[in-house]
Amino acid sequence: MKSFFDAIGNLFKKPVTTEFPVQQTYIPDDYRGLIVFEESLCIWCRKCEMACPPGAIVFSQDIETGKQEYHYSPYVCIYCKECVRACPAPGALLQSSEPGHPGLKEENLNNGWNKLFDESLESRAAYAAEKKRKQAEQKAATDKAKAEAAAEAAKQNPEQPIE
Amino acid sequence: MTRIETSFETLKNDVAAFYKMDKHHFITMNGVDLGNDEIEYQWFFCDYEYPCAETMFVAKANANVMVPSIREVVEPAWVAEAELSDLMGVEIENADKGFMLDVDSDEAPLRKKKK
Amino acid sequence: MATQYNIPVGAQHIALLEPLHFKFTTENEKIMKAEANVGYVHRGIEQACCSKFKFRQVSFVVGRVCGLCSISHTTCYSQVAEKLMQLDISKKAKYLRMLVIELDRIHSHLLCLSHVAENSGFEALFMKTMAYREFSMELLEAVCGNRIQYDFSIVGGVTRDLRPDVAKMVLEKLKIFKPQLDELVDIYSNNYTLGLKNKGVGVIAKDDVYRLSAVGPFARAAGIPIDVRNETEDTLPWKEAGFEVVTETTGDVYARNLVRLKELYVSMRIIENVINGLPEGDLAVDFKGFPSGEAINRLEAPRGELFYYAKGNKTQILERLKIKAPTFSNVAAMVHGFHDNEYASAPAIIGSYDPCLSCTSR
Ligand code: SF4
Numbered sequence: 080m081k082s083f084f085d086a087i088g089n090l091f092k093k094p095v096t097t098e099f100p101v102q103q104t105y106i107p108d109d110y111r112g113l114i115v116f117e118e119s120l121c122i123w124c125r126k127c128e129m130a131c132p133p134g135a136i137v138f139s140q141d142i143e144t145g146k147q148e149y150h151y152s153p154y155v156c157i158y159c160k161e162c163v164r165a166c167p168a169p170g171a172l173l174q175s176s177e178p179g180h181p182g183l184k185e186e187n188l189n190n191g192w193n194k195l196f197d198e199s200l201e202s203r204a205a206y207a208a209e210k211k212r213k214q215a216e217q218k219a220a221t222d223k224a225k226a227e228a229a230a231e232a233a234k235q236n237p238e239q240p241i242e
Numbered sequence: 243m244t245r246i247e248t249s250f251e252t253l254k255n256d257v258a259a260f261y262k263m264d265k266h267h268f269i270t271m272n273g274v275d276l277g278n279d280e281i282e283y284q285w286f287f288c289d290y291e292y293p294c295a296e297t298m299f300v301a302k303a304n305a306n307v308m309v310p311s312i313r314e315v316v317e318p319a320w321v322a323e324a325e326l327s328d329l330m331g332v333e334i335e336n337a338d339k340g341f342m343l344d345v346d347s348d349e350a351p352l353r354k355k356k357k
Numbered sequence: 358m359a360t361q362y363n364i365p366v367g368a369q370h371i372a373l374l375e376p377l378h379f380k381f382t383t384e385n386e387k388i389m390k391a392e393a394n395v396g397y398v399h400r401g402i403e404q405a406c407c408s409k410f411k412f413r414q415v416s417f418v419v420g421r422v423c424g425l426c427s428i429s430h431t432t433c434y435s436q437v438a439e440k441l442m443q444l445d446i447s448k449k450a451k452y453l454r455m456l457v458i459e460l461d462r463i464h465s466h467l468l469c470l471s472h473v474a475e476n477s478g479f480e481a482l483f484m485k486t487m488a489y490r491e492f493s494m495e496l497l498e499a500v501c502g503n504r505i506q507y508d509f510s511i512v513g514g515v516t517r518d519l520r521p522d523v524a525k526m527v528l529e530k531l532k533i534f535k536p537q538l539d540e541l542v543d544i545y546s547n548n549y550t551l552g553l554k555n556k557g558v559g560v561i562a563k564d565d566v567y568r569l570s571a572v573g574p575f576a577r578a579a580g581i582p583i584d585v586r587n588e589t590e591d592t593l594p595w596k597e598a599g600f601e602v603v604t605e606t607t608g609d610v611y612a613r614n615l616v617r618l619k620e621l622y623v624s625m626r627i628i629e630n631v632i633n634g635l636p637e638g639d640l641a642v643d644f645k646g647f648p649s650g651e652a653i654n655r656l657e658a659p660r661g662e663l664f665y666y667a668k669g670n671k672t673q674i675l676e677r678l679k680i681k682a683p684t685f686s687n688v689a690a691m692v693h694g695f696h697d698n699e700y701a702s703a704p705a706i707i708g709s710y711d712p713c714l715s716c717t718s719r
C-alpha cells in the first residue's frame with residue numbers, strides 16, 4: 080500500500096531525465112576522445128601503429144622520397160590511448176576530449192579504411208624494395224667504377240699484376 | 243595450483259577419488275592444442291575452504307581418441323564438455339554437438355591449422 | 358499423466374536481454390523440464406586473442422567480451438598476464454582496480470534488480486531502480502572516461518589516475534545513493550505483490566548448488582559463502598578494503614535480490630575505503646619481454662567467479678587463452694532452477710539469474 084502512495088507521489092516530482100538537446104548531459108572534462116597528431120614532433124618510429132589494438136593508425140610511405148604519412152581512422156579507434164602511451168616523442172600524439180562523430184555511409188568507412196590500410200602497408204613494402212634495388216644499383220655502379228679504375232691503372236703500369 | 247598428471251584410463255577414478263561435492267567446485271574443462279594433433283586436456287577444480295587452492299588434472303592424448311566424460315562424478319561438467327567438443331573438434335563421451343557452434347560455422351576453430 | 362506441452366522461449370523474447378533459448382516442457386502450468394541453448398553469440402574471441410592480437414592488446418579485446426563486466430574481464434586478463442610475466446604491480450593500481458570493479462558491480466547489480474522487477478510485472482520499480490542506477494554510470498564515466506567500455510586495466514597497472522575532484526564527487530554521490538538504496542531494500546523485501554512473485558520461486562537449494570557447482574549470487578543466496586574476494590589475497594587486497602561476504606539462506610529469487618542489494622552496501626564501503634586510503638605509487642610498471650609458461654587467475658565478477666587460463670610461448674602472441682565466465686558455470690543450475698515452478702514465474706526467474714550470454718559463449 081505504501082508503494083501505491085509513493086507511486087502517486089511520484090507524479091508530482093521533478094522528472095529524473097534530462098531534456099537532452101536543451102540541457103547537456105554530463106560529460107567529464109577528461110573524456111576520452113579523438114587522437115590528435117602533431118607531425119612536426121613525430122620521429123616516425125611507428126610504435127603507435129604497432130601498439131594500437133584495432134589498427135586505427137597506419138603509416139604510408141612515398142616511394143620516391145621515403146616520406147611517411149600518418150593515417151588515422153576515428154571510426155576504427157576505440158579511444159584506448161595505447162598509442163599515446165607507446166609514443167616516445169612527447170606531444171606527437173595527444174588524446175583530445177572531442178567525442179567521435181557518427182560516420183556516414185558515403186564515406187565508405189570500413190572498406191575504405193581497410194583498403195587504405197593495405198595500400199599503406201604495400202607502399203612501405205614497395206619503398207623498402209625500391210630502396211634495396213637502388214642500393215644494389217648504386218653498389219653495382221661503384222663496383223663497376225672501381226673495376227674500371229683498376230683496369231685503367233693496370234693499363235698504365237702493365238708490369239704490376241692485377242690481384 | 244596443484245597439477246595432477248593423469249591419463250584417460252585413470253581419469254574417472256582419479257577425479258572420483260578427489261572430488262567431494264561439498265569440498266570442491268568444478269571450474270571448467272580446457273584443451274590446449276600442442277600441435278601435431280596432440281591435445282592437452284585440463285580439468286580445473288577449486289576448494290570451498292580458505293585458502294581455496296586450485297587443482298588441475300592434466301591428460302595428454304591424440305585428437306582422434308575419444309575423451310572420457312566425468313559427468314557421472316561431476317554433474318555440471320556436461321556444459322564445459324559440450325563446449326570443448328565443439329570448439330576443439332574432439333569427441334567427448336556423450337557430449338552434444340552443436341552446443342556452441344551453429345551448423346554452418348567453421349569446424350574446430352581452436353585447433354591449429356595444419357601447415 | 359496430464360498432457361505435456363513444449364514451450365520455447367527465446368532466442369528473441371521480450372523477457373530476455375540477450376539471445377538465450379529455453380525449451381520448457383510443461384504439464385498444465387508446471388514446468389517439468391527445461392533445456393537451455395546458450396551458444397548464439399559465439400564470436401571466437403579466444404581464438405582472436407591467440408592469433409591476431411599481441412598480448413598487451415588482449416586486455417582491450419577481452420573487455421569486449423561483455424559490456425556489463427568489461428572491467429572484470431580486463432582486470433582478470435591483466436592479472437593472469439602479470440602472473441605469466443611475474444610482475445608486481447603497485448598498490449595504488451590495485452586499489453584503483455578495486456574501485457572500478459566495485460563501481461561496476463553497483464551498476465550491474467542494479468540493472469539485474471531492475472529487470473527482476475520488470476519481469477515480475479513491477480514496471481514502476483524497474484523505472485525507479487534504473488533511475489537510481491544512473492549515478493553509477495556517471496561515476497564510471499568520470500573515473501574511466503568511458504561510459505561502457507572502461508579500458509581501465511592494462512598489463513602492468515591501470516591507465517588513468519583518480520583525480521581529487523572526481524574522488525570527491527564519488528563520495529558525494531555515494532552519500533546521496535545510500536538512502537535511495539535503503540528505500541530499494543525496503544521495497545524489494547517488504548512489497549507484498551513483489552513477494553508473491555519472488556518468494557519461494559526458482560529455488561536452488563544448498564545441496565543443488567553443491568551438486569551443480571554454481572557460483573556467485575546463486576550460491577550465496579543458498580547460504581554458501583563462496584566469493585573470490587574472500588578467497589584470494591594475492592591479486593587484490595579485498596579484506597583490507599573492508600570486504601565481507603553476504604549470504605542468504607532460502608535460495609529463491611527473493612534471496613538472490615537481497616544478496617545483490619546487500620552486496621551494494623559492501624561495495625559502497627569498499628569504494629569509500631579505497632578512496633580514503635588510496636596509497637601513492639605508480640600507475641603502471643614498465644616491463645620488457647614476452648610471456649611464457651602457464652597461469653590461471655580467478656576474480657569475482659558481478660555474476661560470480663571469472664576464470665582465466667593463459668599459456669605463453671615466449672612470443673608476442675599467446676599460445677592459448679581460456680575464458681570461463683560466471684554464467685557458464687551456472688548453466689546447469691539455471692536449468693535446474695525452473696523445475697516445479699509455474700510457467701508464469703519463468704520470466705522473473707530468468708531475470709534473477711542475471712544471465713550474461715555474451716560472456717558465456719564469447
Ligand atoms: S586510442 Fe587506441 S585505438 Fe585509438 S589510435 Fe590510439 S591506440 Fe589506436
Ligand code: SF4
Nearest residue numbers: 121122124125127166
Ligand atoms: S609513436 Fe609517436 S613518434 Fe613514433 S611514429 Fe607514432 S606518433 Fe610518431
